[in-house]
Amino acid sequence: MFEHYTTALEDWVSHFYKKQKMYSVQDLSIRKIARYYHIFVHQKPVPARHDIVHRYRGIIVDSRDPIEHQREQFFHELCHILRHCGHQSMMPEAFRELQEWDARHFTLYAALPYHMLRFYDFSDDLIIGTIAEDFKVTKELVSERLNRIYRNQKCTNTTADGTLWY
Numbered sequence: 001m002f003e004h005y006t007t008a009l010e011d012w013v014s015h016f017y018k019k020q021k022m023y024s025v026q027d028l029s030i031r032k033i034a035r036y037y038h039i040f041v042h043q044k045p046v047p048a049r050h051d052i053v054h055r056y057r058g059i060i061v062d063s064r065d066p067i068e069h070q071r072e073q074f075f076h077e078l079c080h081i082l083r084h085c086g087h088q089s090m091m092p093e094a095f096r097e098l099q100e101w102d103a104r105h106f107t108l109y110a111a112l113p114y115h116m117l118r119f120y121d122f123s124d125d126l127i128i129g130t131i132a133e134d135f136k137v138t139k140e141l142v143s144e145r146l147n148r149i150y151r152n153q154k155c156t157n158t159t160a161d162g163t164l165w166y
């Protein structure tokens, strides 16, 4: 297993999960996360969205989509609720794009937290399919997540002459 530099957002997500005693993929429960933040989750045949009305906070995931997509939609909308405020319709386009980018990042980290991934054998040829199945997310999300981990890994490979390079 190689070491890898974690980002602040990645650390924040893992810290939250550990505090909620979610250590492995079996513990990773959307219901539990939603309950903690007092968010109501509904499955409806409409595009995914979130609603904040006074003290009510809700997330709707699209029941017509496969469960993997619904899971990703949940984390995406959760990010908007937790990290963004205000209505995107009243926002300049550039700002809205920034929030979408942030939500995409957050989804990668929250759906596939590093402290749960680190026990997998990344050299296994079938790793993407295995992780996608275990975490109930799309293979696209898994491969984006793994690419990010590879990119941030600490280069402690030993070269032929035995010296460490960074």
Ligand SMILES: [Zn+2]
Binding pocket: 076, 080, 099, 100, 103
């Ligand atoms: Zn969004």
